[in-house]
């Protein structure tokens with residue numbers, strides 16, 4: 412038997428988890444690009460270094476983003492991946508597909524690309540992994556004819572994404588799917604044509620469980636919540652009482668300690684004024700408890716990864732906003748943020764870093780939002796306050 416060309420990667424066909432090496436080999440039966448990708452990857456495993464050249468700027472007509480250009484630094488050894496560009500295709504919100512839609516994408520990608528994909532990129536896009544510069548435009552044209560559009564890349568609005576929300580989750584406090592679909596359509600210009608200091612991401616989770624991790628992975632995080640009382644079915648609570656130690660597992664784990672449990676009467680009480688809507692009790696007793704009826708979302712700002720000034724988790728900007736079609740308040744807010752960031756942001760400065768640089772005081776003033784206690788975890792510990800000149804009483808001029 413001939414010696415395998417990829418002995419290191421072959422090891423990764425063993426074991427119980429679905430093997431990407433097996434999948435790549437399958438794609439390689441049809442496409443030289445996938446075969447060479449596997450061979451180049453083997454070299455990278457051996458040398459422990461990537462074999463892609465730095466950067467790459469390619470695209471389709473009319474758009475400034477959506478394609479990540481990439482070239483092998485060893486085209487002499489791996490001619491199949493001399494070009495190996497990635498196309499980001501905007502996924503349907505919540506990643507719900509018909510087999511027909513997937514078949515359509517596969518047929519087009521089989522024709523123009525490597526046959527390799529990533530379902531999905533971390534931001535949410537369908538990732539079509541590997542094609543040549545010449546194939547970009549015709550591939551995009553055909554996808555576009557079938558109703559698919561490019562996702563975002565570069566210093567632009569990136570592809571917005573949402574949790575499955577009300578499609579199949581009883582905790583959804585607003586229609587995260589509709590909101591993201593609407594926002595994506597409204598801001599197509601900002602998505603396809605980079606015009607800002609840096610990237611900007613929007614994510615919608617319909618409750619604080621935050622299944623798309625909006626708080627950590629979006630500059631503008633929209634997280635569902637409610638402002639009235641948790642809905643309770645006392646009969647269903649009693650049923651849980653047999654299976655669950657409500658005192659220990661629910662009441663004592665409530666972060667604000669706002670619940671009490673009467674073991675004798677099997678009665679649960681919630682002091683809703685003190686509830687921070689953490690979801691714990693609801694998560695544990697989904698048949699008995701549910702979010703309230705007056706629903707909306709908390710709007711948070713600034714989430715980002717470490718580069719440059721350290722990782723940030725989005726922080727509260729608006730504690731409660733109704734999220735109803737046509738979502739005008741959140742769209743107006745986004746436009747205002749972008750305007751201000753565009754004027755004041757440094758090159759490659761995320762909006763969270765800009766706010767950190769100039770201060771929430773300046774940001775809030777520009778946004779026309781009043782500072783409130785919910786925006787902070789604790790008040791500042793140092794005394795270096797700044798004041799607006801108009802806040803400081805002036806001495807009368809000539810007394």
Ligand code: HEM
Pocket residue numbers: none
């Ligand atoms: C035995 C010597 C000294 C004592 C006991 C002393 C004591 C103090 C005290 C009690 C304060 C106020 C701290 C506070 O705000 O809580 C202070 C502030 C200050 N001292 Fe001294 N000091 C001494 C020497 C010096 C010297 C030699 C200099 C400069 C050459 C100096 C410069 C300052 C300055 C600039 C501040 C203001 C700091 C600020 O605003 O944060 N001190 N000092």
Ligand code: HEM
Pocket residue numbers: 795
């Ligand atoms: C490169 C040189 C210097 C730097 C970077 C510097 C930096 C600073 C900073 C950051 C503060 C605090 C400002 C604030 O509270 O908002 C400060 C306060 C102060 N500095 Fe300097 N400083 C320098 C030189 C000097 C020198 C040479 C002196 C005196 C001979 C001096 C005297 C003071 C005093 C007295 C304060 C306290 C002012 C107050 O409490 O209102 N500094 N400085």
Ligand code: SF4
Pocket residue numbers: 574575576577580581582583584616617618619620621622623635
């Ligand atoms: S974030 Fe909340 S509403 Fe959305 S899917 Fe997760 S649990 Fe359900």
Ligand code: SF4
Pocket residue numbers: 664665666667668669670681685686687688689690691692693
């Ligand atoms: S949602 Fe969280 S804070 Fe509110 S009552 Fe339940 S456990 Fe307590």
